[in-house]
Amino acid sequence: GQQLNQSPQSMFIQEGEDVSMNCTSSSIFNTWLWYKQDPGEGPVLLIALYKAGELTSNGRLTAQFGITRKDSFLNISASIPSDVGIYFCAGHRSGGGADGLTFGKGTHLIIQP
Amino acid sequence: DGGITQSPKYLFRKEGQNVTLSCEQNLNHDAMYWYRQDPGQGLRLIYYSQIVNDFQKGDIAEGYSVSREKKESFPLTVTSAQKNPTAFYLCASSPKRRMTSTDTQYFGPGTRLTVL
Numbered sequence: 094g095q096q097l098n099q100s101p102q103s104m105f106i107q108e109g110e111d112v113s114m115n116c117t118s119s120s121i122f123n124t125w126l127w128y129k130q131d132p133g134e135g136p137v138l139l140i141a142l143y144k145a146g147e148l149t150s151n152g153r154l155t156a157q158f159g160i161t162r163k164d165s166f167l168n169i170s171a172s173i174p175s176d177v178g179i180y181f182c183a184g185h186r187s188g189g190g191a192d193g194l195t196f197g198k199g200t201h202l203i204i205q206p
Numbered sequence: 207d208g209g210i211t212q213s214p215k216y217l218f219r220k221e222g223q224n225v226t227l228s229c230e231q232n233l234n235h236d237a238m239y240w241y242r243q244d245p246g247q248g249l250r251l252i253y254y255s256q257i258v259n260d261f262q263k264g265d266i267a268e269g270y271s272v273s274r275e276k277k278e279s280f281p282l283t284v285t286s287a288q289k290n291p292t293a294f295y296l297c298a299s300s301p302k303r304r305m306t307s308t309d310t311q312y313f314g315p316g317t318r319l320t321v322l
Contacts, residue, residue: 124310138311200306
């Protein structure tokens with residue numbers, strides 16, 4: 094199965110900095126989802142995007158569904174220590190193949206004091 | 207509380223033994239999924255079920271089996287045929303039988319399986 098290209102693989106930032114990560118695919122997706130995973134836990138849904146061009150915010154998080162439907166980005170503003178974790182993008186293509194999600198490999202966010 | 211539960215949190219088995227991982231949800235969701243996660247990797251779909259008594263193979267179904275006898279339960283058996291079973295296993299569910307453009311998937315806390 095295809096995996097999404099997620100970048101960067103890891104980020105080392107200072108507390109208070111803004112963060113940006115993105116996912117790209119050679120295939121069109123109808124839904125883009127962003128999850129955060131803490132070590133040893135299941136992913137928690139952060140933002141769901143359902144329409145091309147959609148821009149959605151959830152507190153300090155903002156995500157966009159690319160116009161081409163082949164990409165999405167997630168921004169975190171004014172990072173805080175609890176933002177540490179692994180962020181995954183996931184896409185869903187309706188109407189074909191397995192009905193699960195296709196995941197990126199994750200962006201590991203590390204915040205330096 | 208509504209949610210998805212997986213048990214146990216940690217599981218150890220000897221090589222060659224079958225092992226069954228539990229997944230229960232009380233969200234009244236139709237669809238349930240099993241994913242596998244390896245270090246530094248994203249999640250990969252093993253099996254999914256859209257309705258009771260029906261399930262479909264995902265991208266990496268070889269060496270695994272599932273059943274869906276009840277709406278709220280979707281156990282996964284890791285068989286001895288699975289060549290590299292040590293991994294973190296995640297169960298998920300979504301409200302509708304077929305994930306639509308307005309659906310999401312919600313995950314359980316995971317089971318870490320180690321085969322010795």
